[in-house]
Amino acid sequence: MQTVRHSEHTLKTALISKNPALVSQYEKLDAGEKRLMEEAFRPDSDLFGPITLHSQSDWITSHPEAPQDFEEFFNDPYRKTPSPQKHSIYIQCIGLLGNTRSISEEYVKWLKGYCEAFFYGLTVKLLEPVPVSATRCSFRINDNTQNLQIHAGVGIFSFARYGSDFYSSHYEGKLKKLQKKSSSDYSVFDNYYVPEVTSVLLLRSCKTLTHEIGHIFGLRHCQWLACLMQGSNHLEEADQRPLDLCPICLRKLQSAIGFHLKDRYKALVRWVDAESTDTPTVTPERSREDPLSLPKPVEAFKEWREWITKCLAVLQK
Numbered sequence: 001m002q003t004v005r006h007s008e009h010t011l012k013t014a015l016i017s018k019n020p021a022l023v024s025q026y027e028k029l030d031a032g033e034k035r036l037m038e039e040a041f042r043p044d045s046d047l048f049g050p051i052t053l054h055s056q057s058d059w060i061t062s063h064p065e066a067p068q069d070f071e072e073f074f075n076d077p078y079r080k081t082p083s084p085q086k087h088s089i090y091i092q093c094i095g096l097l098g099n100t101r102s103i104s105e106e107y108v109k110w111l112k113g114y115c116e117a118f119f120y121g122l123t124v125k126l127l128e129p130v131p132v133s134a135t136r137c138s139f140r141i142n143d144n145t146q147n148l149q150i151h152a153g154v155g156i157f158s159f160a161r162y163g164s165d166f167y168s169s170h171y172e173g174k175l176k177k178l179q180k181k182s183s184s185d186y187s188v189f190d191n192y193y194v195p196e197v198t199s200v201l202l203l204r205s206c207k208t209l210t211h212e213i214g215h216i217f218g219l220r221h222c223q224w225l226a227c228l229m230q231g232s233n234h235l236e237e238a239d240q241r242p243l244d245l246c247p248i249c250l251r252k253l254q255s256a257i258g259f260h261l262k263d264r265y266k267a268l269v270r271w272v273d274a275e276s277t278d279t280p281t282v283t284p285e286r287s288r289e290d291p292l293s294l295p296k297p298v299e300a301f302k303e304w305r306e307w308i309t310k311c312l313a314v315l316q317k
């Protein structure tokens with residue numbers, strides 16, 4: 001196991017930069033926000049720490065790329081910044097998540113609420129789910145695994161592979177026998193296996209969604225500290241990375257969106273606590289199997305909730 005540890009000076013420059021305009025922009029942050037951001041280079045910080053590499057197949061080892069500090073992010077002419085006219089994130093669900101349409105709708109609402117807290121200040125809109133056939137994307141059956149893969153020119157993230165059994169030979173989404181289908185026959189997706197809705201699936205989905213949307217705002221892979229924006233090559237590595245941003249990436253996102261850190265962290269805590277957000281009240285007559293009474297499975301988020309509470313304490317000291 002190897003650790004990528006940067007010097008205090010390197011992290012400080014990555015966060016604040018040496019550009020006088022950006023330094024004075026930083027100085028204008030409120031005292032609590034600076035105190036939290038400076039945890040980035042406090043050697044004994046228990047909020048932020050170095051990146052740990054677990055194997056040679058980890059992202060940083062296998063995809064060398066130039067690190068992006070705050071100044072580079074700020075000066076990137078291609079990054080997308082929200083404006084009063086353009087401040088919505090659209091989520092298009094392709095196919096269903098969960099075994100029924102109502103579980104799927106519930107699940108996507110949890111993701112929407114999560115994104116709204118994470119990208120605090122922006123509106124997240126759900127588009128009507130569409131079947132795979134409506135995308136007119138090509139697909140293939142993986143020769144080795146027999147799993148279905150969709151090809152597209154835009155960012156599509158599959159949550160199927162975040163089910164606990166996707167990589168196992170028992171994966172139920174494996175097609176029983178090689179099916180010869182024409183490229184316009186989408187019937188293989190009918191009743192296709194969907195992973196069971198668990199807390200870990202929700203956590204992995206939230207991580208993937210916010211990581212990918214982070215890229216849309218121009219955040220590149222983080223090589224500074226353990227962070228949601230670290231690249232990942234495989235599920236173990238994705239599981240290792242934290243749910244939230246290091247201070248350097250946080251300053252980037254804050255500069256793009258313009259939220260107060262305190263408001264954003266509080267919104268995230270509210271999302272974890274509101275276990276039944278958007279869930280209709282369960283009436284006694286309703287059967288236990290009624291999918292509408294599905295509570296949001298937030299057990300996997302509890303540890304992170306503790307972490308946010310510590311961040312809030314630093315902000316409000």
Ligand SMILES: [Zn+2]
Pocket residue numbers: 211212215221230231232
């Ligand atoms: Zn990425």
Ligand SMILES: [Zn+2]
Pocket residue numbers: 222223224225226227228229230245246247248249250
């Ligand atoms: Zn980061």
